Amino acid sequence: MRNNLCSESCxxxxxxxxxxxxFIPVFSAPVVTYSQSDxxxxxxxxxxxxxxRGRRFFMGLLPFDNxxxxxxxxxxxxxxxxxNWNPSALxxxxxxxxxxxxxxxxxIMEPSGNVISQAHAGIELTADDIQYIKIYLDNLSRTGTxxxxxxxxxxxxxxLLGVILTLALLDLIIFKKIKYKAIPALxxxxxxxxxxxxxxxxxxxxxxxPGYQPDQPIKFSHQVHMTENxxxxxxxxxxxxxxxxxxxPSTELCMNCHIVVREGSRSGRFEIDKLVRAxxxxxxxxxxxxxxxxxxxxxxxxxxxxAGNLDCMQCHxxxxxxxxxxxxxxxxxxxxxxxxxxxxxxxxxxxxYSIFEAFxxxxxxxxxxxxxxxxxxxxxxxxxxx
Ligand code: HEC
Ligand code: HEC
Ligand code: HEC
Ligand code: HEC
Ligand code: HEC
Ligand code: HEC
Numbered sequence: 001m002r003n004n005l006c007s008e009s010c011x012x013x014x015x016x017x018x019x020x021x022x023f024i025p026v027f028s029a030p031v032v033t034y035s036q037s038d039x040x041x042x043x044x045x046x047x048x049x050x051x052x053r054g055r056r057f058f059m060g061l062l063p064f065d066n067x068x069x070x071x072x073x074x075x076x077x078x079x080x081x082x083x084n085w086n087p088s089a090l091x092x093x094x095x096x097x098x099x100x101x102x103x104x105x106x107x108i109m110e111p112s113g114n115v116i117s118q119a120h121a122g123i124e125l126t127a128d129d130i131q132y133i134k135i136y137l138d139n140l141s142r143t144g145t146x147x148x149x150x151x152x153x154x155x156x157x158x159x160l161l162g163v164i165l166t167l168a169l170l171d172l173i174i175f176k177k178i179k180y181k182a183i184p185a186l187x188x189x190x191x192x193x194x195x196x197x198x199x200x201x202x203x204x205x206x207x208x209x210p211g212y213q214p215d216q217p218i219k220f221s222h223q224v225h226m227t228e229n230x231x232x233x234x235x236x237x238x239x240x241x242x243x244x245x246x247x248x249p250s251t252e253l254c255m256n257c258h259i260v261v262r263e264g265s266r267s268g269r270f271e272i273d274k275l276v277r278a279x280x281x282x283x284x285x286x287x288x289x290x291x292x293x294x295x296x297x298x299x300x301x302x303x304x305x306x307a308g309n310l311d312c313m314q315c316h317x318x319x320x321x322x323x324x325x326x327x328x329x330x331x332x333x334x335x336x337x338x339x340x341x342x343x344x345x346x347x348x349x350x351x352x353y354s355i356f357e358a359f360x361x362x363x364x365x366x367x368x369x370x371x372x373x374x375x376x377x378x379x380x381x382x383x384x385x386x
Contacts, residue, residue, distance in 0.1 A: 046135050054136025057129050058089070068123045071133070077145050083323045085219065085266040086119070093141035095270075096134060104134050115268030158198055165191035213326040214288045219271045224264070226320035233312050233319075241306040244299070248287055251279040290327050291316075297333075297384055308373070309346055314339075336384065340373040347371045 056062040060070020074086040087095075096104055106112075108130055111120045125133075168188040171178055178184050225231045233240070236253060240246035254275055262276070263269050278285050293299055304310045312319065317328030329335055347353050347363065347370075354360075356376065362368040377383055 050132060050135050051139045054132035054134070054139075057125070057133050058136055063125075063129065066124075074119060079215070083219065083221075087267075087270045089137075089140065090145055091270075093137040096137040097141040101131060101134060105130050108133075113263055113269050115263065115265070116270075119268070154198065158195060161191045161195050165195070212290055213324055214290065216288055216324070217286055218274050219267055219323075221323040222319050222325060223321050223323050224266075240301045240312070242302050244301060246301050246305075251275060251284060255279050290325055291331065293331055296386065298386060299336075299384070307350065308343075309350075310343075333384075337379050340378040343373050344370045345373055345376060 053062070058071045058075075060066055060068075060072065072089065074084075075089045075092050076084055076086070077089045079088075099107070105127060107116070108120055108123060108125065111117050165188050168184040168191065171184045172181065172188065226233075236249040237246040258272055258275055262272055264272060275285065304315075305312070315329055317326070319325060345353065347356075347359065353371075353376065356371075359368065359371050359375065363371070373379075
């Protein structure tokens with residue numbers, strides 16, 4: 001009886017199960033590659049085991065009776081989707097690579113600075129343990145963080161589900177090896193359903209297109225400087241009223257204040273240290289450009305902010321409440337043209353428009369009650385295209 005029930009169907013199910021049990025762990029196991037690091041490890045005169053041991057300390061897997069939070073819980077290895085004020089593991093690694101062992105030990109066990117003292121309080125590690133972490137971080141500064149693997153696992157899982165549902169379907173229609181039709185049907189529905197779910201998840205991610213918001217080399221926050229310290233946009237972007245482009249401030253300008261302010265309440269000293277180092281080495285900070293029109297378009301800040309008296313916010317959104325600047329407007333031609341059709345220009349007070357005599361007469365005689373940007377030629381092709 002048992003044989004009748006199971007001999008055929010169990011065979012297939014057993015095979016599918018083995019497939020899962022054997023292959024899924026193979027696909028999803030974190031693959032640690034050492035192709036690059038092998039060289040660096042050898043030149044350092046330490047072994048791969050030392051690097052691995054350091055990694056375990058960093059991940060909080062060692063020591064076994066660990067009671068402090070793991071380093072990686074603050075110093076992330078992957079990019080988070082919200083701003084993490086703690087230095088990332090890679091940021092840390094770059095700094096540690098130029099730090100000697102004694103300073104590294106002090107940064108962890110006898111830190112100076114308010115933020116780091118709080119963050120590193122209660123860490124219980126021996127000098128040896130810490131040396132392993134340094135080896136791991138030194139190595140990380142050469143190899144970089146591992147590329148994200150889950151996406152590959154995801155593709156494999158998707159394909160695997162495809163194979164399973166094909167098998168189930170083939171059995172259902174052609175081979176008919178499984179006696180109870182419900183079994184392949186169920187497998188088919190489950191595999192197909194999960195595939196649909198995966199597609200749905202990806203589609204949701206695709207549809208959500210956040211404005212361009214790259215991570216900058218220093219965690220400079222407009223919110224900290226504008227909203228919390230009441231600075232004015234023009235203090236840093238002072239060419240916005242007079243020139244085509246708004247300038248990005250130099251390190252010298254930042255140093256006006258940061259010659260004194262050496263610790264932030266969120267990032268501690270780490271980020272401001274980067275600024276100070278750049279300044280001392282005479283380097284400029286390589287900020288990543290966010291807003292960029294194609295070369296064939298002419299746009300002038302002076303025209304809009306100076307003559308047009310527009311607020312930065314109208315085009316850039318609520319920058320003063322952003323920790324990381326995000327491009328809010330799409331900078332499309334439609335966006336420019338639309339605004340020119342809707343926005344009145346301050347005609348009477350503005351000398352810039354004194355040449356438009358006809359409009360001035362119309363205004364005086366009450367033939368028009370306002371002049372829009374489009375009326376002064378803002379939507380002529382040649383205004384924006386050379
Ligand atoms: C609770 C969060 C937290 C944990 C846990 C943590 N750190 Fe930090 N760490 C920070 C913050 C915040 C800073 C930057 C503060 C500053 O520079 O003033 C920092 C800075 C550092 C620095 C840089 C010091 C320098 O020279 O600028 C090193 C090195 C470091 N951490 C190593 C570690 C290691 C190793 C561990 C695990 C044993 C660890 N951290 C655990 C929050 C944390
Ligand atoms: C303390 C100096 C400072 C002040 C004040 C300041 N900014 Fe900035 N701004 C910067 C720096 C540095 C960058 C480049 C790094 C970044 O994008 O965060 C920047 C970048 C920007 C960008 C993106 C530029 C690009 O690459 O496309 C915009 C837009 C901007 N600021 C608008 C404003 C506005 C609006 C205000 C006033 C609410 C303001 N800023 C005040 C320093 C400042
Ligand atoms: C007018 C003075 C002033 C100028 C100019 C200025 N800052 Fe600051 N900055 C401050 C103050 C004050 C703080 C401390 C805010 C806090 O942590 O509460 C600060 C904090 C910071 C922090 C740490 C934020 C935190 O909370 O951890 C960074 C990073 C920073 N500034 C970078 C810059 C850069 C880069 C520039 C130049 C583009 C700049 N600052 C220009 C006054 C200034
Ligand atoms: C009418 C819309 C508009 C207004 C108002 C405006 N901007 Fe811009 N801003 C832009 C556009 C468009 C760009 C991209 C320019 C390019 O790529 O040539 C830009 C770029 C920038 C940049 C990057 C550097 C550059 O010039 O390309 C900064 C910084 C900036 N704006 C700051 C400001 C500040 C500060 C104000 C307020 C004083 C302001 N903007 C007002 C539309 C505007
Ligand atoms: C928030 C509304 C707004 C947006 C968005 C805007 N503009 Fe304007 N623009 C104005 C106003 C108002 C004027 C008239 C003020 C002036 O002439 O200085 C103007 C004037 C101009 C002029 C000068 C026309 C002339 O001959 O006097 C040009 C060129 C121009 N805009 C280009 C652009 C481009 C390119 C974009 C898009 C990248 C853009 N503008 C986006 C409001 C806007
Ligand atoms: C107010 C400014 C403005 C005016 C006026 C304007 N353009 Fe544009 N144009 C733009 C901007 C900004 C872009 C870039 C759009 C993008 O990158 O998506 C653009 C892009 C284009 C492109 C490239 C195709 C594309 O979508 O990228 C063509 C072609 C073009 N414009 C033709 C014209 C013609 C023809 C006129 C006159 C009827 C005109 N434009 C008037 C701002 C303007």
